[in-house]
Each structure stands twice: as C-alpha cells, then as structure tokens.
Amino acid sequence: MDSNNQQIKQYLNTNEDKARLLVSCPDQPGIIASISAFLYEHKANIVESNQFTTDHEEGVFFLRIVFAAQDMKSKEERLKKDFEALAEEFQMTWRMTFLHELKRTAIFVSKELHCLRELLYEWESGDLVTEIPLVISNHETARDIVESFGIPFHYIPANKDIREEVEAEQLKLLEQYNIDVIILARYMQILTPNFVEQHPSKIINIHHSFLPAFIGANPHKRAYKRGVKLIGATSHYVTDDLDEGPIIEQDVIRVDHRNSVNDLKKKGRLIERSVLNRAVKWALEDRVIVHKNKTIVL
Template identity: 80%
Template sequence: MSSTNQQIQQYLTKNEDKTRLLVSCPDQPGIVSSISKFLYEHEANIVESSQYTTDHVEGTFFLRIVFASNNIKDKETMLKRDFQSIADQFDMNWRMSFLHNLKKTAIFASKELHCLRELLYEWESGDLMTDISLVISNHETGRELVESFGIPFHYIPANKDIRNEVEAKQLELLEEYKIDLIVLARYMQILTPKFVATHPSSIINIHHSFLPAFIGASPHKRAYQRGVKLIGATSHYVTDDLDEGPIIEQDVIRVDHRNSVNDLKKKGRLIERSVLARAVKWEIEDRVLVHENKTIVF
C-alpha cells in the first residue's frame, strides 16, 4: 500500500463516525436550538461549530457543524430523513457530508502544469483528503507526471470547433468515475453553459489577478508596462459568466521595478498554486457556502 493510500485509510478510520452539516436559511429564532436538539436526540456529539448571519434584522443565517455519532454508516438515511422536517420548518438549504465517503475529484489541465503539480503534491502529502480519480487534459504534457502518481490520465484534444463533442466525452468520464468536484488547474478552454449546469458550484477555477484591468493576451507584459506593484490570483466557482463566479480565495505578492516580465510570470505561478490548493482544500472540507455571487468560508 502506498503512503498516500495509508494516509487516506488512517483518515477514514479516524473520521468514520463524523459528519459535516452545512445550513443556510433566513435568520430567525430557534435554528441553533432545533439543530442541537435534533443531534442530541440522535445521540450525536458536536465536535466543531461555526455560524454567521449577514444581517441581524432580515439576514441569512449560515452554519457549519461537524458532529460524531457511533455507527454513523447505519444512520445515514435516517439522519437525512429526520432532518428534513427541520429544514422545511426553517426553509433551509442544507447538506450532510459523511466523512467515510471520500469525495471524488477530477482535475482538468492543459500545458502549464504548476497548479496540477501543487494539487498532486498536496494530495500525496495527505493535505488534500480526496480521491483524485482522474486527470483530463487537452495536451499530453502532463501524462508522465500524473501516471507517476498512479492516477488515470485521459487525453482529449479540444478546441472551440469541437467543444460539444469534447464535453460529451468529458461528461461521460465524470459520470463513470462518479465525480463530486472538478478542478480547472489552468485548463485553457472555456466550458459551455450546458457543461457548467451539470455541476453547479462544483467546478473550481484559478486565474491571475490582472482581471479586469488586463483582459486578453499577454497580461503579464501589459501589467509590467503599467508598472503594477501587486500581482495575485483568484480562485472561484465557475458560472456562465466567464471568470465572474463566487470567489473562494485570493492572495497577492509584491513586485517592483526590478522585476522583469518573466519574474511576474514566476511569481504569478507561485501564487496561483497556493490559492487554488487552499480553495480546493476548503471545498473538500465543506467550508464554503455560496450566497448569491459571494461565498461564506468557515
């Protein structure tokens, strides 16, 4: 058994009786007490709890709870069924994630591999506790890297003229592997609304922070010519509006007159790697709730 598989098995053993509950609903009295009573009646112990309200008058309430209960695998159906009455009472959007069910992730990549490498290294070290089920790419560049980790690599050439055929193949693979999360690790193709609709709030992208100031080709060169002092990266959920989905994470790094265009590119890649890895980690850990075109990150 590889060290990665050992780490995953240790994680599953340690957390086999834990569940994450995420809730959003109109703010009103009694939400927390009703949930606490529900958990008590189902012999569950709260391990972690975070909450936030957008406005204490007529706002939206958000909650993330991690709870533990013996023999949770036998209680899944009952817990979901019984919680529905509380959800109906408070008009909740909610989901339960049982930690013994490891989320399945697909990574999409193109020629640039820095974000893909980071995700694979984070996964190998046990910091991304997910099943990276496959990598899909429109270039062969990353095959050797991906297969060295024992992960299936699928090469599907893509361009705007064959986009529908390509996405049909991709969706077939995603269904075959029962994918929960899609990560665009510098995948340089635009996804159609039809594709995005199949995985709402389940596709994470990364791009440089020069948008919207430096749209289009050669953003680093034009940013250098403008004399920018900060560069960074943004990771967000993919929506039909290009690069305008709910933001999960951002970060910046300082540059100055001594930095060349290549320096900006190198620093940009460095920040893209870390920002994407954090966003994926938070999504895997059920720390992100989408509200309108924003996110609540616990």
C-alpha cells in the same frame, strides 16, 4: 500511491464516525437550539461549529457543524430523513455529508503544470483528502507526471470548433467516475453553459488577479509596462459569466520595478498554486456555501 493510501486509511479511521452539516436559511430565533436538540436526540456530539449571519436587512443565517456519533454508518439514512422536517420548518437549504465517503475529484489541465503538481503533491502527502480517479487534458504534456502518481490520464484534444463533442466525452467520463468536484488547474478552454449547468458550484477555477485590469493575452507583459506593485491569483466557482463566478479565495504578492516580466510570471504561478490548493481544500472540507454570487467560507 502507498504513502497516500496510508494517509487516507488513517484519516478514515479517525473520522469514520463524523459528519458535516451545512445550513443556510432566513435568520430567526431557535435555529441553533433546534439543531443542537436534534443532534442530541440522535446521540450525536458537536465537534466543531461555525456560523455567520448577514446584515439585518438581508437576514440570512449560515452554519457549518461537524458532529460525531457511534456507528455513524448505520444512522446516515435516518439522520437525513429525520432532518428534513426541521429543514422544512426553518426553510433551510442544507446538505449533510459523512467523512468516511471521500469526495471524488477530476482535474482538468492544459500545458502549464504548476497547479497540477501542487495538487498532486498535496494529495500524495495526504493533505488533500480526496480520491482522484482521473486527470483530463487537451495536451499530452501532463501525462508522465500524472501516470507517475498512478492516476489515469485522458488526453482529449479540444478547440472551439469541436467543443460540444469534446465536452460530451468529458461529461461521460465524469459520470462514469462519479465525480463530485472538478478542478480547472490552468485548463485553457472555455466551458459551455451546458457543461457548467450539469455541475453547478462544483467546478473550481484559478486565474491571475490582474482581471479585469488586463483582460486578454499577455497580461503579465502589459502589467509590467503599467508598473503594477501587486500581483495575485483568484480561485472561484465557474459560472456562465466568464471569470465572474463566486470567489472562494484570493491572495497577492508584492512586486516592484526590479522584477522582469518573467519574474511576474514566476511569482504569479507561486500564488496561483497556493490559492487553488486552499480553495480546493475548503471545498472538500464542506467549508464553502454559495450565496448569490459570493461565497461564505466557514
């Protein structure tokens, strides 16, 4: 859309000479000094830096740096190649991304559209900095709203009996559109291990935070009968363990005896929208490092 295009152009103009570096490695002296010296040697200036070290027993160091350099595009390959030696010296797991290369996002959705709407409105306003080449759904419900944003909509009916055939078609689309991030915006289908394996730490899901207390159908009704005082939402990376992947973001809202089952559902949707939106933004901004079954958000 026109407003989104203008916001994206402004973002690219402002950030075309910036890059991000994410690092995790065994903690030891000299890591920051060596990285700073490396960037100085390549005539780059550190714009933002955030770090974290786990406890002394585990001793893992995490770092996120945003840096800038004139004519960054011409230096990309050299920066990556030269950094390999430093990464090997400190046993780093690392990735370097360049802000002029927008990540490409695919959204999966079923019948409930509140999370999808939030993402599309944020994208339209330029606050969700990404390209959205397609939305995939196992229902037609979202077609009108998706196409009103000028985004291609792919309807692929799905159920457990044809899951492998469906995922083969979905994976083909994801490869065709060169997708970096997959968002399950209330997509009510379980993904197979094969699908998850092909996109490790790239699939972001949202669900209610009643889990594991109210597993299965009608969680709001059962939570209402139990008299819960807090409800919320959890956004996490998808793994083979259902709803147990590394958590990116969570939030809660208070409820009480005055709230009906429908009230709980409405408040739950409100929290789901905001939690998923924050988690997606952090992933797009390269703020999230997966460590074992948790995340470090810098």
